[in-house]
Amino acid sequence: MSWSGDLYLTERAVILSIGYELLQGRVINTNATYISRKLSLLGYEVKAIISVGDNYNDIGKALDFAINALGARIVITTGGLGPTHDDITADAIAKYFRKKLVLNKEAYEMIRSKYESAGMEMTESRVKMALLPEGSKPIPNSVGTAPGIHLRLELVELFALPGVPKEMEAMFEQYVEPILRARTGIQISEGYLEVMGVPESGIAPLIKAIAKKYPIYLKSHPQLHEIESPLVKVYIMATDKERSKARSLCLEACRDLENKLRTLKEAKIIRSCECS
Amino acid sequence: MSWSGDLYLTERAVILSIGYELLQGRVINTNATYISRKLSLLGYEVKAIISVGDNYNDIGKALDFAINALGARIVITTGGLGPTHDDITADAIAKYFRKKLVLNKEAYEMIRSKYESAGMEMTESRVKMALLPEGSKPIPNSVGTAPGIHLRLELVELFALPGVPKEMEAMFEQYVEPILRARTGIQISEGYLEVMGVPESGIAPLIKAIAKKYPIYLKSHPQLHEIESPLVKVYIMATDKERSKARSLCLEACRDLENKLRTLKEAKIIRSCECS
Numbered sequence: 240m241s242w243s244g245d246l247y248l249t250e251r252a253v254i255l256s257i258g259y260e261l262l263q264g265r266v267i268n269t270n271a272t273y274i275s276r277k278l279s280l281l282g283y284e285v286k287a288i289i290s291v292g293d294n295y296n297d298i299g300k301a302l303d304f305a306i307n308a309l310g311a312r313i314v315i316t317t318g319g320l321g322p323t324h325d326d327i328t329a330d331a332i333a334k335y336f337r338k339k340l341v342l343n344k345e346a347y348e349m350i351r352s353k354y355e356s357a358g359m360e361m362t363e364s365r366v367k368m369a370l371l372p373e374g375s376k377p378i379p380n381s382v383g384t385a386p387g388i389h390l391r392l393e394l395v396e397l398f399a400l401p402g403v404p405k406e407m408e409a410m411f412e413q414y415v416e417p418i419l420r421a422r423t424g425i426q427i428s429e430g431y432l433e434v435m436g437v438p439e440s441g442i443a444p445l446i447k448a449i450a451k452k453y454p455i456y457l458k459s460h461p462q463l464h465e466i467e468s469p470l471v472k473v474y475i476m477a478t479d480k481e482r483s484k485a486r487s488l489c490l491e492a493c494r495d496l497e498n499k500l501r502t503l504k505e506a507k508i509i510r511s512c513e514c515s
Numbered sequence: 516m517s518w519s520g521d522l523y524l525t526e527r528a529v530i531l532s533i534g535y536e537l538l539q540g541r542v543i544n545t546n547a548t549y550i551s552r553k554l555s556l557l558g559y560e561v562k563a564i565i566s567v568g569d570n571y572n573d574i575g576k577a578l579d580f581a582i583n584a585l586g587a588r589i590v591i592t593t594g595g596l597g598p599t600h601d602d603i604t605a606d607a608i609a610k611y612f613r614k615k616l617v618l619n620k621e622a623y624e625m626i627r628s629k630y631e632s633a634g635m636e637m638t639e640s641r642v643k644m645a646l647l648p649e650g651s652k653p654i655p656n657s658v659g660t661a662p663g664i665h666l667r668l669e670l671v672e673l674f675a676l677p678g679v680p681k682e683m684e685a686m687f688e689q690y691v692e693p694i695l696r697a698r699t700g701i702q703i704s705e706g707y708l709e710v711m712g713v714p715e716s717g718i719a720p721l722i723k724a725i726a727k728k729y730p731i732y733l734k735s736h737p738q739l740h741e742i743e744s745p746l747v748k749v750y751i752m753a754t755d756k757e758r759s760k761a762r763s764l765c766l767e768a769c770r771d772l773e774n775k776l777r778t779l780k781e782a783k784i785i786r787s788c789e790c791s
Contacts, residue, residue, distance in 0.1 A: 260734060260750070261548075262551050262555070262563070263551060263752075264547075264551035264552025265552070266548070268564070271566075272537075272540045272542070272544070274540070275538055275539060275540035276540025278540075285538040285539065286538070286567070286573065287565060287566060287573065287577065288537065288566040291562070292562070300580070301563065304576070304584065321737070322715055323718075323719040357743070359714070359742065364716040364717075364720065365716045383740070384716075403737065438635075440597075440599075440641045440660075441638070441640070442599075443599040444639075446600070450600070456535065458535060458601065459599055461597070461679070466630065466633040474536070
């Protein structure tokens with residue numbers, strides 16, 4: 240619990256991944272990793288990543304958990320925006336926030352023009368992708384077909400993105416990221432230190448002391464084997480409104496830890512402090 | 516919503532992944548994929564996968580959400596069992612279920628013997644790994660050091676496993692899987708069908724019809740591009756108490772869909788029905 244850095248990570252975010260394929264272990268949720276990394280570097284505190292199925296009740300319960308139990312003010316969903324009957328994300332979001340699901344003209348035009356240039360007509364399944372919760376803005380999809388959903392509510396700002404990674408990533412970078420960057424002014428510096436020869440349990444007291452001393456996030460990750468061939472990677476993250484201050488803090492804490500590690504007989508620093 | 520197969524998927528499970536590294540996008544949650552795949556094939560309905568940080572409040576809220584909102588009767592956690600001060604999973608579980616955290620003699624012996632054979636003593640950080648919620652059984656760790664936790668409660672059976680994938684997988688297979696297999700007698704048959712030349716939105720009405728007609732789970736996954744180079748993979752899963760019946764149902768529904776697809780002019784079946 241070394242989140243003294245909470246001070247600057249004021250905006251809470253939750254990622255909600257939607258799709259039975261995630262719950263059945265048929266797809267690895269790399270989307271959540273991508274988004275959580277992006278959000279962290281933009282200065283948001285990701286409180287949880289939740290995967291549920293394409294199920295109205297469960298999507299509603301997950302939104303409730305994210306917003307009311309965890310206090311999320313940014314919610315990013317992925318998946319369930321396609322043309323098939325089980326792609327229910329837009330409708331589930333509308334139901335949860337008590338909005339009507341309406342034909343969004345801008346979204347309709349985005350979809351229609353794509354099919355038209357391929358000589359295809361608008362069928363019911365294709366029109367379905369233009370049905371968004373009332374008050375939403377469609378998020379342009381430069382890679383695929385289904386637009387995303389941007390919904391600003393009283394407490395929460397929600398972005399619904401598709402599940403196909405290339406589409407999701409392009410839409411995040413082109414649309415979501417500029418909006419989120421403008422909401423915070425947080426700078427992050429992060430770094431690693433690697434030490435061989437001492438098991439994680441041997442380093443634990445030093446880590447604890449440094450984590451208490453500085454307002455940083457600090458975490459050790461054993462890489463090989465605790466006893467036979469100990470190699471521990473220590474991750475450090477510092478935040479500040481100013482980048483140079485975040486970096487100074489990251490380096491100061493890291494060097495302090497490194498100096499303490501050098502006093503241990505078996506410890507061999509194989510990567511010295513680095514902070515971005 | 517083609518889960519008519521719910522009939523046999525009676526036991527609800529939730530996977531709770533614990534660790535800030537997941538929320539910061541520094542680690543891909545392959546553990547959850549592994550466990551959700553295993554649980555699905557064992558006949559459990561995974562209702563959600565949740566990742567939260569190493570934080571007492573958030574772990575408690577996630578357990579509450581899993582058990583009370585989603586009705587989970589099996590909860591499997593990963594991560595946070597190591598020797599460092601921020602590994603708080605055992606304590607957080609104890610707090611949530613109002614159990615004392617006590618030194619488990621069996622766990623202590625497992626840990627002590629490992630360090631002893633490496634000529635190392637039991638320090639406070641190492642003893643910490645033997646502190647389990649009262650009434651738990653330690654789960655042997657054949658790969659690493661920290662034992663897991665098996666806690667049988669009135670409504671819920673909880674298994675806490677470490678975050679290191681190799682340790683987690685070995686412990687799941689050697690300890691958790693036999694217990695979970697004995698609780699259900701469900702057989703699953705699953706298969707794929709692949710079709711080129713028709714966009715997912717063109718296949719959607721056929722999928723919808725088949726999903727309504729049979730008690731199966733059916734899901735289309737676009738592989739390339741909806742318009743330019745459509746290639747759609749269709750996943751089919753059927754469950755039954757008898758394996759042969761599950762397989763017949765999977766094949767029957769798949770072939771029905773395949774025959775309907777063949778009536779579309781542009782459709783080219785590139786992988787014919789397969790069911791395990």
